[in-house]
Amino acid sequence: MDEDGWNSEQICVEDCTRCPALVDSRSRIVDGTGPTAADLLLIGEAPGAQEDENGEPFVGRSGDVLDDGLREVGLARGDVRISNCVRCRPPDNRDPTTEELGNCRGYIEREIAAVDPELVVTLGKVPAEHLLDRSVAVTAEAGDLDGLTADGHSFPVLVCVHPAATLYDPSQRETFTSALERAAEYVGSGGQSTFDSFG
Numbered sequence: 001m002d003e004d005g006w007n008s009e010q011i012c013v014e015d016c017t018r019c020p021a022l023v024d025s026r027s028r029i030v031d032g033t034g035p036t037a038a039d040l041l042l043i044g045e046a047p048g049a050q051e052d053e054n055g056e057p058f059v060g061r062s063g064d065v066l067d068d069g070l071r072e073v074g075l076a077r078g079d080v081r082i083s084n085c086v087r088c089r090p091p092d093n094r095d096p097t098t099e100e101l102g103n104c105r106g107y108i109e110r111e112i113a114a115v116d117p118e119l120v121v122t123l124g125k126v127p128a129e130h131l132l133d134r135s136v137a138v139t140a141e142a143g144d145l146d147g148l149t150a151d152g153h154s155f156p157v158l159v160c161v162h163p164a165a166t167l168y169d170p171s172q173r174e175t176f177t178s179a180l181e182r183a184a185e186y187v188g189s190g191g192q193s194t195f196d197s198f199g
């Protein structure tokens with residue numbers, strides 16, 4: 001474990017107390033799960049109640065939608081790595097603050113660099129805007145490619161709506177699945193997919 005509480009072998013945060021409100025609201029730190037060298041790294045916002053209880057990202061209702069979507073495009077949860085921009089559950093399921101996102105930024109960057117995926121997929125507005133450092137119209141841009149730099153390395157990013165959005169608005173389901181399909185196509189083609197590369 002380094003001085004930031006980061007364990008580079010396990011790709012996890014062992015200890016962090018930078019966000020007092022989150023230290024109070026969390027039961028545990030929820031790190032990324034899945035292969036340490038995955039082609040696809042899916043990144044959400046922050047753990048909810050069930051993730052906090054289980055210690056794994058996307059295990060609640062959003063996780064069921066995510067699993068279904070992955071299955072529809074020929075992938076299984078175990079094929080991909082899944083993580084969040086913030087690793088501790090915010091109180092009352094509020095959005096993480098800019099400060100909390102900033103406090104956790106180094107961890108997600110280290111995870112991206114360690115996993116070295118062919119493609120990062122952002123799930124929802126918060127991770128898209130945080131990692132791309134710009135405003136993002138998620139529904140309009142779903143399936144589009146952009147890029148980020150983590151730990152000095154460039155990675156392609158595909159924007160996707162949050163799985164929970166499909167629960168509130170079933171018309172988002174197709175947008176969600178099409179974006180995942182593009183992501184699967186991108187990694188299946190070794191990054192040589194026919195759609196516009198970022199850039």
Ligand code: URA
Binds near residue numbers: 044045047048051057
């Ligand atoms: N929503 C997220 O953004 N992340 C989770 O882990 C669960 C729900």
